[in-house]
């Protein structure tokens with residue numbers, strides 16, 4: 001497949017308006033001394049930096065980084081999943097791309113019920129009925145076509161991923177840890193076991209992982225673009241694999257579960273960027289079918305009218321107990337709206353304007369009293385452990401352009417089904433639908449008809465790729481995270497700590513996190529040996545009536561870039577094994593391996 005000869009509109013604008021579009025030229029409004037990349041794998045970050053150094057822009061580097069993650073971060077990087085990207089050009093022109101998975105044309109909520117009409121939660125988590133039509137191959141191609149620099153063809157962006165798959169790389173301690181978990185091995189099908197469990201034992205750290213089938217699939221994709229994935233032998237193999245993946249409690253799925261026509265019909269979609277303001281900054285973030293952007297802007301809207309700075313410790317920027325109380329209550333309110341009102345806007349009229357209307361935001365703000373106001377109406381199970389299903393990457397280039405991109409397989413390693421002969425894993429994204437109204441999904445999230453499963457519909461997401469512009473309209477911060485609903489609250493907390501607390505990016509990313517998602521009512525606080533809250537503020541919150549729970553797990557994995565003057569600071573969350581880097585500085589050392 002050759003690259004379209006039409007020069008993308010955003011490339012033209014950038015080239016015409018800004019003298020700094022060429023590498024090395026430091027003049028112009030948004031220019032930086034160097035570009036930067038941050039992702040959840042140092043090899044993928046190195047690929048992104050290589051593309052920037054070869055003259056690619058942020059969109060080019062984001063695409064190449066995401067494809068490298070599809071090889072070296074099989075837990076979440078993907079061809080068989082989907083995602084979102086928010087891009088801003090040096091002109092300030094912004095663009096959002098939705099490459100979320102869709103439900104197949106035969107999707108039917110009744111297929112998730114047993115004979116007695118009871119909802120069977122495993123059916124949207126594992127087996128053929130969990131798998132959505134992948135969006136990444138279409139979306140990554142579109143991002144390059146629409147926003148790439150024009151200096152590198154699509155095949156050149158896929159090439160580093162092919163190299164990594166073909167030549168292999170040393171398994172990192174995080175992948176080795178995940179493969180060593182019994183529940184991961186159990187869910188893998190035979191082709192996935194052949195790759196990750198040679199001789200029946202999990203790969204260990206340092207062992208070489210070569211993925212010849214994946215390399216072949218990537219080569220075809222590099223040559224033919226989306227048609228190389230959605231048509232021909234890859235598509236045929238994908239459908240065959242789905243149709244031999246048993247449905248829990250049923251056995252083999254019916255022949256219409258996922259079809260060649262479903263694959264051929266898949267299209268990523270441009271969406272209107274969601275814009276909001278907070279403390280003199282403009283935020284560019286993802287609209288529905290993500291709930292992430294709407295929840296982030298709702299919470300920040302409520303908080304923007306409160307005297308936050310007076311509740312911050314002047315010495316270290318740490319939030320005081322009263323400020324934590326406001327954060328939690330604002331999150332609780334926004335997640336309540338999420339459960340009732342958010343879904344795929346092509347199928348359900350999401351009342352975005354009403355939810356962000358100044359009157360509604362003000363009403364929410366005045367409803368916050370001195371005491372916690374948890375919803376006591378419904379019982380809800382404790383949220384299950386966070387899965388490492390999703391991954392985020394951030395890129396800035398020297399022209400001042402930026403991309404925030406989050407992609408996902410949903411659960412860690414998706415549903416564990418690898419397409420025979422093609423080397424990629426399939427998602428279990430259909431669990432992000434509210435399969436039955438009010439019944440929690442694997443993240444404990446509840447929903448309503450707004451997010452009911454329908455043919456062709458996209459499940460509601462929490463992915464929150466976000467770009468913050470400073471008062472002069474220049475990129476100040478690019479960020480996002482994995483972590484199910486904790487994506488939203490992790491992103492919010494880094495925004496609040498940097499923009500209100502004045503903390504530097506590393507301190508803000510490293511700080512312990514809390515999570516509040518309306519149902520269940522409890523606010524969760526990180527309590528691990530490395531990331532833990534002081535007891536003082538928590539005791540004060542209990543005094544205000546907040547139900548709290550200390551959780552021995554790490555929340556999210558923020559991948560962020562802060563622009564300090566003209567210098568980017570790339571920060572990968574020490575909770576996982578990612579790494580940031582800059583063009584001249586190379587890739588930073590990844591975080592400590594898991595214990």
Ligand code: GLY
Nearest residue numbers: 408410461462463
């Ligand atoms: N699968 C995680 C999300 O989209 O929120």
